[in-house]
Amino acid sequence: MTSEQYNLCVDLYADRLYRFVRKNLQHQADAEDVVQSAYEILWRNHQQVAMESSRSYLFRVAYRLLLKAWRRQPQAELSDEMHLTYHEQPTGLKQALDLALQTLPPVQKSVVLLRDYEGYSYAEIASIAGLSIAQVKVYLFRARKKLKDVLVSLKYVV
Amino acid sequence: MNLNHHALEHYLTLAREGRLTAEQQEALLTFLEQHPELLEHFPPDLLQVLPDEQIFYRDKNKLKKEITEANCDYFLQLAAEGRLTAKRRRQLEEFLAVRPDLRSHLNGYVHAVLEPDLSVRYPDKNRLYRRFALIVPLWMRAVAAAAVLGLAWLLNGIPSAWQSAEEEPLSVSAPDAVVDSPSMQPVPETGEDMPTTRVVAVKKTAAVRPTQVNDLRADTLKANPVATSDHLLPLVQRYIVLVQEEGPKPKAMAITHLIPETVPAQEPDRVTLLQRVRPWVAALLAASGRPEMARNLTASDKAGDLLVIRMTLALGPLEIERTFLPTTE
Numbered sequence: 001m002t003s004e005q006y007n008l009c010v011d012l013y014a015d016r017l018y019r020f021v022r023k024n025l026q027h028q029a030d031a032e033d034v035v036q037s038a039y040e041i042l043w044r045n046h047q048q049v050a051m052e053s054s055r056s057y058l059f060r061v062a063y064r065l066l067l068k069a070w071r072r073q074p075q076a077e078l079s080d081e082m083h084l085t086y087h088e089q090p091t092g093l094k095q096a097l098d099l100a101l102q103t104l105p106p107v108q109k110s111v112v113l114l115r116d117y118e119g120y121s122y123a124e125i126a127s128i129a130g131l132s133i134a135q136v137k138v139y140l141f142r143a144r145k146k147l148k149d150v151l152v153s154l155k156y157v158v
Numbered sequence: 159m160n161l162n163h164h165a166l167e168h169y170l171t172l173a174r175e176g177r178l179t180a181e182q183q184e185a186l187l188t189f190l191e192q193h194p195e196l197l198e199h200f201p202p203d204l205l206q207v208l209p210d211e212q213i214f215y216r217d218k219n220k221l222k223k224e225i226t227e228a229n230c231d232y233f234l235q236l237a238a239e240g241r242l243t244a245k246r247r248r249q250l251e252e253f254l255a256v257r258p259d260l261r262s263h264l265n266g267y268v269h270a271v272l273e274p275d276l277s278v279r280y281p282d283k284n285r286l287y288r289r290f291a292l293i294v295p296l297w298m299r300a301v302a303a304a305a306v307l308g309l310a311w312l313l314n315g316i317p318s319a320w321q322s323a324e325e326e327p328l329s330v331s332a333p334d335a336v337v338d339s340p341s342m343q344p345v346p347e348t349g350e351d352m353p354t355t356r357v358v359a360v361k362k363t364a365a366v367r368p369t370q371v372n373d374l375r376a377d378t379l380k381a382n383p384v385a386t387s388d389h390l391l392p393l394v395q396r397y398i399v400l401v402q403e404e405g406p407k408p409k410a411m412a413i414t415h416l417i418p419e420t421v422p423a424q425e426p427d428r429v430t431l432l433q434r435v436r437p438w439v440a441a442l443l444a445a446s447g448r449p450e451m452a453r454n455l456t457a458s459d460k461a462g463d464l465l466v467i468r469m470t471l472a473l474g475p476l477e478i479e480r481t482f483l484p485t486t487e
Contacts, residue, residue, distance in 0.1 A: 007288060116271055
């Protein structure tokens with residue numbers, strides 16, 4: 001990848017990567033740091049990374065950085081069974097979905113975001129997240145079921 | 159094979175399938191006579207051989223790929239993602255016709271497919287871009303520097319600072335000419351109670367004296383306000399390198415940072431510079447695992463004094479390296 005292609009990667013993927021990271025981290029500054037670090041790593045290795053695989057590379061690096069960030073979080077926040085506790089009633093379907101998303105365990109959340117935001121295939125998600133394809137399917141199934149259960153329980157869908 | 163409690167089940171299976179020898183059948187009946195309590199658990203036609211057509215797997219439906227209540231979530235998810243085949247869609251519609259109460263679950267899955275909020279954008283892409291200056295041979299730099307100096311001299315006369323014994327150092331990159339640097343103590347222009355700083359050059363070139371470049375620029379700006387730094391000294395390379403002084407040898411933090419706006423080069427004192435670049439320096443510190451220093455930097459000027467800021471500027475084809483060191487006073 002040339003320096004021009006690297007800068008093109010900034011134009012093409014910075015916003016998308018930021019949206020993915022921002023949904024996974026509560027703090028904006030942390031999300032910005034992760035994106036910036038991912039691009040720093042891409043730049044350090046830009047001569048070994050082809051332009052065609054740069055998007056996957058960025059998401060893979062960002063996911064690794066997210067894993068580190070999650071490990072720094074209190075264990076309670078990483079519980080596999082998280083329950084939705086609303087401090088206030090969501091005012092619409094989108095807000096309800098956002099809140100429901102925050103209740104997902106980190107890996108489930110990442111998998112569903114990679115699937116829906118980026119349209120990655122099971123195999124690509126498995127490569128990015130270091131999972132097997134079967135694991136990706138299971139995580140995705142559970143994540144969607146939880147999101148659906150929240151929306152149904154809150155009567156946002158009939 | 160001796161018949162006991164453990165082998166009983168195997169014997170019974172063989173008996174149901176008519177595969178017991180006469181000897182084994184006799185042994186089984188004898189065993190059951192000795193243990194009549196076991197007969198309660200078996201049907202009366204225990205030893206009656208079943209015809210093949212009466213042997214079947216009870217939970218066959220669980221093995222089929224039909225849509226049932228147990229597996230409907232899987233198919234509802236596929237439907238929500240639009241990945242069902244036409245045949246499966248028909249099957250799902252037939253299933254939902256029987257179970258209309260599950261239609262809300264299909265709607266739930268449809269709405270549970272996330273859509274990105276395109277209004278969320280990375281706040282400052284300039285921090286991510288990489289820009290590069292043209293690498294110019296040393297002899298060309300020297301010639302260009304001489305030309306710039308001559309032009310400025312013609313416009314403004316001899317800068318008074320040339321005649322001063324105290325010289326403000328500013329180096330032009332010359333890797334093979336590293337020497338000890340002179341120093342000076344500029345007065346901060348902000349009027350605030352800032353710590354006194356010392357500007358120290360780390361390199362100088364034999365072709366152009368660092369002070370000449372710096373003083374000429376300052377005098378030119380003073381004499382001709384129209385000639386802003388953008389005209390005279392554009393920051394083509396807008397990177398800052400922070401150097402953490404740890405121990406006797408400064409340790410580079412190996413960070414370069416692209417400043418999203420041009421830092422006016424006519425404000426060379428460290429205090430002013432720090433004020434202008436503080437947000438980005440803070441971001442650098444935070445990104446390098448020094449969030450405490452970043453917070454301190456934004457809260458006061460004191461933490462910034464711990465840093466050495468090294469800037470690479472550009473004067474036409476010249477690369478000018480300027481290092482701002484904190485004073486120990």
